[in-house]
Amino acid sequence: MLKIIHMNVNGKEVELAVDIRESLADTLRDRLGLTSVKKGCGVGECGACTVLVDGTSVDSCIYLTVWAEGKRVLTVEGLRSGDGGLTPIQQAFIDEAAVQCGFCTPGLIMTAVELSGTGKTYTRDELRRLISGHLCRCTGYENILNAFEKIFGKNPKT
Amino acid sequence: MEIGKNRRRVDAWAKVTGTAKYTADLYPANCLTAKVIRSTIANGRVVSMDVREALKVPGVVKIVTCFDVPDIQFPTPGHPWSVEKSHQDIADRKLLNERVRVYGDDIGAVIAEDELAAEKAARLVRVTYETYEPLLSVEAAMAPEASRIHEEKPGNIVASSGFKIGEGDFDRLKEDGGLIYVSGTYTTQSVQHCHLEVPVSFAYMEAGRIVVVTSTQIPHIVRRVISQALGMDMGKIRVIKPYVGGGFGNKQDVLYEPLNAFLATLVGGRPVKIELSREETLGCTRVRHAITFKLEGLADKEGNLIARRFTGYSNQGGYASHAHAIMANAANIFKQLYQDKGVLESKSYTVYTNIPTGGAMRGYGIPQGDFGTEAFIEDMAWAVGMDPLEFRLKNCMKAGYKDPHLGIACYSYGLKDCMEKGRAYIHWDEKREAYAHQTGPVRRGVGMAIFCYKTGVHPISLETASCRMILNQDGSMQLQMGAAEIGQGADTVFTQMAAESTGISAEKIHIQTFQDTDVSPFDTGAYASRQTYVSGKAIRKTGLLFKSKILAYASEKLHIPGDGMDIRDDAVVDKESGDILLTLGALAEEAFYSLDHSVHITAEATSHCKDNTFATGACFVELEVDIPVGKIKIRDIINVHDSGRLINPKLAEAQVHGGMSMGLGYALGEKLIIDDQGRPRNADLLDYKMPTAMDTPDLHAAFVEIADETGPYGNKALGEPPAIPVAPAVRNALLHATGIHFNALPLDPQTLVERFMKEGLIETEGTAYV
């Protein structure tokens, strides 16, 4: 069954007829071409598909698109400024060599964007907990934590 | 100087902005979906498949069964093809298999308009089987009454090998007495790669040719295997590799590309995709082999290693894949890492069973072999009563070591320096002493392990790599490699190498990250730890050629002999004074558009590499174990690597972190659990315990940087080594903490608690803490 839904995706109002069984990840990827949203499991285990819904991070693979009615959805594509510049966390990922295969990267960046909304700082152990919903097989999390600490750390490494 | 510079990754921007395109990001709009129909038994034969109900599902386009595929068996491992028949890979599977050898075997496929229809139909196919007893262990498969998993291999032995080094006889030395005898059985478990991007491909036809876009480490090999599996000319097959979300060896196997290509031919060449689920990835692709080592050794009272005997049994699972190459590699580290004064006897077997198929996984048999070797050496030091680090220093591979069979040598040697560096970092001597006599429920220990690792695959297999450099109109360069970026950072170090060898700045070198067999020069791909070494040599060779061609053109234009000039910072300069004679931009414009002499300057070269060298290193761990709950906490961990000169230290460090984390998963919790019917029980990322950020301590990486004369830029292996020594180091630290020899991986809480209870370390009725 199809249902018409309205949401704001990356600052733009969209109106779509979606299958009521469809996940937000599929809608974003397949209908809106927002392929930064990665799927590593499809069942809420890996965090690769993380996007923000009204500022809160969700695993979009287990979030039905119909639930997003009237909400604001943000993906990594929505972070792009007019001049192509990067957000501080994106730059920190590059500078700290926190990117390897890059498949977990967009999801982690969205969690970082969520944290930046809190205006708080965190210890390394708090950050470990906050990113523990994201699996990464390449980095051992070391440089990812360094990137997070650089932006949100209580005592960032210099 | 580009070598040794912490250049940022060339693909980082694309990855942090989400613009990097992986295979699933490129599906054509009209793409059909295929789902593999999987067997629900592990050993047997498909008698019939009734697809009538399944075909009624709306959206189903076609259903193919194991009775509909070409009668061609093909090999899948990512090895270079061997022109000698006896060295060719084992061709033991068809596109779909009537003879079922693993649970979830590929017995059919549904092609449908969408995923839901395909899945629904796959479930509605009625299959009848002739069922045999699943053979899950090496013992069961080698028993006389066992069924024959592959007709061609009676006794289910895929292959065996053996050798002897030195004079004499192990049993004789043992009987002679006077020596300390140690024996043990050490076992490793099946684990899975867990790259974040699942195996995924799509295929379509274009003007009579098949195009396959796939997440692979080995695009040129995929092309060859598709041609073998379909009986189709290689020239008619085009394979494209986009960005890859990790592979770790699983994508060094040709998984579903041949089936995908075949399915596209059945629907008039329309695009068809196969995207595995995570559950299929864990349960139905490849795993790291579970290997059992039966080890014996003799040492004298001074701690000299006199003799050892090695017997290894590798559980291959249902299909050969990389087969005995992995077991043989595991036997090799036992031989190479230590030398016996007397004799070493070695025998190895790789055996078909009905568990998930073993293949390549980061370290190619060496993580298993190093666990066996380093746990055993620790036990020998223990029996002799010697500090295990001293025992290692005394008996380990020395500078100048050369493998007596393969001829691979240590052309640079930093093993002992790695040990000393790790010793100082972890405060080995103080802590060995401090933790020697502990009691109580929470105890600490320090442990270590060393390893050696050959960089490429010469002389076991061919090592060849090609590179192409193309001048652009503005004096910048297009760099085309057959070697594959799969996440490890290859494109960045290739760019640095190309800059180093041509004088063109890295910013002006544009590497093509998508391999396309129609365009990319030949290279066998991302495996072993070969690319910076073997493909690096191709860059160096091509760079020199490219430079000489540019200088020849400059010479023609400037009337200065080519050997008086050089290229630095994107300009042709006077070799002596360094004065700029002509910018490359100006030279390129002239070369492209000159009315006198127009030429597109390009260079291409193949490096057939006949070198190989050992990288080495060590891991040191300090841990704390909470005995009543069986929980290990890593207090500190460092890997020290002897990997030659580092091309990009920051990326090298990142590579080490990833390997260490994988090693910790191997040590502490990862295990693919197989039930008595051969079914994987934890084939998902919730139940299969790969480390999260909360499970991972801070990871320390250090290097002993000694240039290797055989490496193109003084470099040698680094990709796989970091994953190797971690598990035995953890095991040895646990021995130090508790005095208990754990000889099987993983060291999970259940295992620990059961053993601690048995040993009386946990208070039960009638026992108390010791």
Ligand code: FES
């Ligand atoms: S794809 Fe959504 S959590 Fe893994």
Ligand code: FES
């Ligand atoms: S960078 Fe590969 S999974 Fe995180």
